[in-house]
Amino acid sequence: MIRNYFKIAWRSLVKSKGLTLINLIGLATGFAITLLIVQYVQFERSYENTHPNADRVVRLTLNLMTGNSVTTQDSEMYPPVGPKLVSEVPEVEAYSRVYAIGEPNSPMQIKEQQFLMKDLYAVDADFFKMFNYKLIHGSEKDLFKKPNQAIITESTALKYFNRTDVVGEVIKSPRSSEDILYNVVGVTHDSPPNTHLKFDMLISYPTMLADAEMLKRHGERDENWNNNNSYMYVKLVKGADYKHFTTSLAAFNKRLIDEKKIKSEEIIGQKIKDIHLYSKKTFEPETNGDAKSIFFLLGVALLIIISAYVNYINLATSKALDRAKEVGIKKVMGSTITQLRLQFLVESLLINVLAGGLALLLVWIGKSSFLSLSGLPEDFVLFGNLTFWVLLFTFIVLGGLLSGLYPAIILSSFKPSTVLKGDFSHSIKGTFLRKGLVIFQFAITIILLIQTFTVNEQLEYMRGLDKGVNVERSIIVEAPTKNSSENYSVFKQSLLANSNINAVSLSHTVPGQPSASLSTTADIHITGVTPEQYHNFYITFIDKDYIPLLDVEMLAGTNFDEGTTPEKSQVVVNEEALKHWDIQTPEDAVNKKLTFWGNEWTIKGVVKNYHQQSPKSPFLPMIHIFNNNFRSLATVQFNGGSSGDNVAQVKENFNAVYPEAPFSYFFMDQEYNKQFEADDRFKNVFMILTAFSILVACLGLLGLASFSVEKRRKEIGIRKVIGASTTNILILLSKDFVKTVMLSVLLSVPISYLLIQNWLKNFAFKIDLHLWLFILPILLVFGLVLLSISIKTVKTAIANPIKSLRTE
């Protein structure tokens, strides 16, 4: 019997090839896209799962306040907070400061080989009680309690030593003064992709205190309540109540204010499991994900799969008219309702199994592009993941049953006496439901399409916006570790001897680099004025050539010049900074005195605001301090020429002056455009989802069109006989669908408007919402609607009417 069911089911699928294909494509794409997105969402939600104590680990961050409102949320903390909290708050059992060194790279040397180490942090000993990094080699006894200890990851060891057992080796950090030596005391596995804090090398925090130059440069003193530059993690005692901890933290804050350690600031806790999806503070160790987008994607994926099931139901019931006779005859022959229902369920299961197979193929084909698009690690395990298969199995079985049940019940309930006479009024039931589902599908599609148009427009707008700074044709060279400043003038002159090189300048950072590459200080005020509010000011160090090289406009005063020396304590500030000091015009600012870092500074000039960061962020209040040492970056601006030749040119000059140093460079425009990568990725994912959503919705409409056309076949015949033209019939048949989609438009436009407004809030510089951003997607959808229903309607409209009337 079962075999018979499968045989009939298979034949029925083969018989209506077109319909089967539509069903297969719809279901398979629905399955595939949902499988991929669920995997992605699962990954995004799995952050810190590899650390067994993650539930007890909290990151402390700093809110800068104006009265009761928060002006800036900074993810970095003052170094003394950890030790003080452990001694004063019983819920806290351990702390670790995590100080990022280098930003972005630190020069290192192993024997004669020089290289730049990325992701290097100084951490306290208790770091290992919070984060699960077991040593593959080395001993955990007294780990990181002494200065100059280092742990590197397996990959780092393999990269520089070609082996992993490197305990006892020495890694040197070359400096102009005395080099600093790190003893490798352990090798640990690589940071998993799903942690917010990834590293290549760790050094013991005591090094920061023991080494005089480090102490001077980074200022991580035990009593430093001025610079918040380290991440601070604390581990709560077992069974600690988080709510109670936040109360204790509030009391701790109050004590700090009373003790005048902090002012207009508040320390708050953040569970590390919440960092990746929910934290949007400044100076995060990496760009975080976004819970809203994740759940939005998941929602859309679920809608796509529901749409695919709805389509199957629509198409199956629209086929009811064809199969009503079969049902009638079977019933007359003695088939029971259960047998008939089983038959239809087997059909639906069969098509779901086939769709599952096709979905696997689609996932396999699309896997690598999906991984790069979503930013998942390349070695992400997809097919080896149990949830993947459980989900696929659920889709097939549950989907097969759910989508098969409705047609099975409808079809099997036809009364043989009526269907054999050709009365199908029964099957019209549910039209309302079907239309409702189509309205819903198209509302989603239009919303997605409007969003895609807006996202695209906003990104184009940001790219095209006047940055106020020229990032083109510039190559940035990272400073060598030794004799960098001493030999800089030779290097610079050798570059400028080339007529194709326009200018060379020095700076601590360049536009487009993460905000973490700038120093921040909150307490910068006009000398003698006590500020009412605290804001973060962003500080960078530049030489006299930096501002003209970048074409930054001077508004008042002058740029640094030949006579400027660091000792003169002069600064150039931007317009944005003036706002915080209540200075009305740039001219008013010139020669005003500022107090910060225990020193008095004179405003030498004011520059026009420029986009140090992408126009997503507002203009930063910036302070430029004079520095003519080649410590970080040198910018070489060319007049033209190919980028390959230009790099070769710079490299030749660099190697001639610094023969032992590694040559490391990047292009300023590329670095600047990296800021758009996350948004581009979001746009791409959106576009793909939209495309699939359109595909599935159009398939659904095709289903509804076939249903409607079948139902009206006779009516169309009559109309044609009495004089309706093909156009008349096409209009008649399309009118209903156009009305249905109109309802979708009415539903989707206000929702889209709200969503877009909300999304655009993420951008400091944003587009005006033009009408065409709505009209174009709507027209596109209408075009697609007419196109997809035309597959059915045109055929019916041009058919000879006697065929539909012949049944008489």
Place this chain on the structure above:
Amino acid sequence: MIKITNLEKYYKTEEVQTIALNKLSFEVKQGEFAAIMGPSGCGKSTLLNILGLLDDPDGGSYLFNGIEVAGYNERKRAQLRKHNIGFVFQSFNLIDELSVFENVELPLIYTGVKPAERKERVHAVLEKMQIMHRRKHFPQQLSGGQQQRVAVARAVVNNPKLILADEPTGNLDSSNGNEVMDLLTELNEAGTTIIMVTHSEHDAKFSHRIIRMLDGQKVTENVLV
């Protein structure tokens, strides 16, 4: 008005070719009322479809008002059809979703008549068919006889020169059937040419001439009047 000569129509399936009309020839004059009779499958309906310009012949000639229409394409046939031919079917073929008024109005919409004139003409024809009081009803709310009167009203509202009736009384009892036949006779007397396919000898007697068919060919032709 109608002259067919050696008209041929085949139906092909993968294996067999069935001849529906086999070199059929006859003529129907303007103002004539002709009945076509014959057993099921003799080609009556096929003939009516070709005469009604719903289908095209595979061979032979079809002169409609002296113009050769056998080679017309669908668009031209439709154009000619909607201005010249009215249809009455055995199963009425009214559109269930439209009211009596809307059903009758439909051909006028398709010929581009203006709304005010449409209303006038529909009312006139409904009065004539004595179903004016039912104009707001839907087909399911009417008796078979009333439905066929609506169908006839729809067929004549455009003042066609030719009415093709396919067993117009087939679904009606004898008294309703007679009413419909009387209506057709009246229309014919007013000048409309009528060609009717029927199984009923009784109905055929309302016509001027009976053409009997078998296997796609004309067998006999009896002139009654």
